[in-house]
Amino acid sequence: MATAKTKDILALIEAEHRQIEQLLAEAENAKNTQLYNYFNQIYKALNLHTGAEELVFYPAMQEYEETKKYILEAEEEHEETKALLEELKVLKPNDSEFKTKMSDLKKAVQHHVKEEESEIFSAVQKCMNQEQLIQLGQEFQEAKAKLEEDVEVAMTT
Ligand SMILES: [Fe+2]
Numbered sequence: 001m002a003t004a005k006t007k008d009i010l011a012l013i014e015a016e017h018r019q020i021e022q023l024l025a026e027a028e029n030a031k032n033t034q035l036y037n038y039f040n041q042i043y044k045a046l047n048l049h050t051g052a053e054e055l056v057f058y059p060a061m062q063e064y065e066e067t068k069k070y071i072l073e074a075e076e077e078h079e080e081t082k083a084l085l086e087e088l089k090v091l092k093p094n095d096s097e098f099k100t101k102m103s104d105l106k107k108a109v110q111h112h113v114k115e116e117e118s119e120i121f122s123a124v125q126k127c128m129n130q131e132q133l134i135q136l137g138q139e140f141q142e143a144k145a146k147l148e149e150d151v152e153v154a155m156t157t
């Protein structure tokens, strides 16, 4: 049954990239409490997104030579993003370092997103058919739902 929940994984990932980019752009013009609220949203969105990719998307890429070769670098880029998020979490939005790290985060995300949507997506499209991509889309949504609670807890601790 084709519902909103059965979108293919590439469409889901792409939509989330646009949401995250939007939040990062809006955060650039925000300060104090508003900036912290944006950071909260970015923290959750990025951790859910990278977490679900690691649970569903990258393991599926492991199955084909053509896609497998991109995993290591992508995972390293996720680690870089997560480290920046944790560093930002303990800073106050009006610390001077906060802005610098937010701009590092934005650059890291832009680079990674570009790589996923160009090389990685085209390799995936060569190896997996639409049926597989829809199945993975469903698993991606389920993984996010499962991760939600952990990410909420991580944000506040
Ligand atoms: Fe992504």
Ligand SMILES: [Fe+2]
Pocket (backbone or CB within 6 Å): 050, 053, 074, 078, 112, 116
């Ligand atoms: Fe990613």
